[in-house]
Amino acid sequence: MGRQPCCDKLGVKRGPWTAEEDKKLMSFILTNGHCCWRAVPKLAGLLRCGKSCRLRWTNYLRPDLKRGLLTDAEEQLVIDLHAKLGNRWSKIAAKLPGRTDNEIKNHWNTHIKKKLIKMGIDPVTHEPLDLKQASPTTTSQSTVTESGEATRQQSPQLDDVVLRDMSAGGDSPPESSTNTASTAGGSSSSSSSHYQDPLVKWLLEEDLPTGDEPWLNFTAGNDVDEFSSIAPAAPSLPWDVGVTDWLLDYQDFGMGDSSLMVDASLVSSSNGSNF
DNA sequence: AAAGTGTCCAACCGCGGATAC
């Protein structure tokens, strides 16, 4: 039926966000939440469309975001989840606290994909490239013959997590990407031990934040300090240096919440250990 | 030092699902 553009392009700013715009958006959402993205730019005094605001918030400004490269464990988890879920980046991102679908998608396309190809693994099917044509359509329990030893049965726990998540979300099972080349990304990790990683183990055991983050329904009465308790996998606060720079100067735009100032200063002292 | 090439990633586009009317 031909969708309308999300906003009339006239008078709507596009391109990179300025620090000033970030401040406005951040301040508005932390104060009011985002009841309706379409209304956000107007109420926040931004010349952006709601879509752009949502994107900026979810991919860059959200307080629980980690920055920096994915760790080996995260990368391995992405590979495994991709083998099961395909290009459902948002689902994959939901299993990696502090990571966005965009970030994972970018990392996949620029790093992991190449790495897998280099290792002779098809990044789409996760099957060995040379055996791809020979292998018949398989079920989710089939054996993967990468190096002749990686099998689906290696990761029953992850299967459970993913399946639980998928059934909870009402998703149909992934199309034919049924095989897992568990050793694909971690060139140095053994195929049977990468779930020994504490992060992966934690991911398998814990239910992750699924959109119940406090700022989703933020009101002026909420204490911003809540942020420090909602991201168990991010012990050090996740603010990016670029973001915290202006946060350290937060008084300037009238937020006036001292707890946030504390968080920002904590970040400034912990950033060095993150990267 | 300059030009060419490659890489990264923030942001945009367009589509589909959900929901309101």
Add this chain to the structure above:
DNA sequence: CGTATCCGCGGTTGGACACTT
């Protein structure tokens, strides 16, 4: 029940930066 609107997702683009020649 059909249409309109909104939100979220995945694919893609393009600018900035890094690296190589």
